[in-house]
Amino acid sequence: MEPRVWTSVKKSFRKCLLSGVVLLLGLLFCFAPSSSCQASEATYQMTEAELTRLEDNLNELSKINSEQEILLGEQQKQLNDSEKSLEKANEKLSEADKEYKLLRNQMSDLEKELNDQQTLLETARLSFEKFEKEENAKKSRLKQERNFAYFVCAALAIWAASK
Secondary structure (H helix, E strand, O other): OOHHHHHHHHHHHHHHHHHHHHHHHHHHHHHOOHHHOOOOOOOOOOOHHHHHHHHHHHHHHHHHHHHHHHHHHHHHHHHHHHHHHHHHHHHHHHHHHHHHHHHHHHHHHHHHHHHHHHHHHHHHHHHHHHHHHHHHHHHHHHHHHHHHHHHHHHHHHHHHHHO
C-alpha cells in the first residue's frame, strides 16, 4: 500500500473508533440507574425521649430568643433616649460655644477700650506733670522777681534814707 492511502485508512479508523466510543457512552448513560444520579436524603430514627428533649431545647431556645428580643427592644429604646440626650447636649454645647465667642469678642472690645483709657490716663498724667513743672517754674520765677523787687525797694529805701 501506498503511504498516502495508509494515512487515509488511519483517519477513517480513528473516526469510526471515536464514533463507537461516543455511542457506547451515550447508551451507558441512558440505561444507568436513576438512583445513582439523584441525591438521596438520609433518614434518622429518634426515640420519644430524644424527641421530647429536642422539643424542650427548641422551647428553651424560643424562650431565650423572646427574652433577647425584649432586651434588644429595651436597649434600642435606651439607645434612642441616649441619642436624643446627646443631640440636646450638642445643641447646648453649640449655644454655649456661640455665647463663649460673643463674650470673648466683648472681652476683646473691653480690653481695647481699657487700653485706650489707660493711654488717655497716661497722656493726662504726663500733661499734668508738664503743667506742674511749668507752674513750679512760674512760681520760682515769680518768687525771684518778688525777691528782686524787695531788694530793689530795700535798696531804694536805703538810698532815699541816706539822702
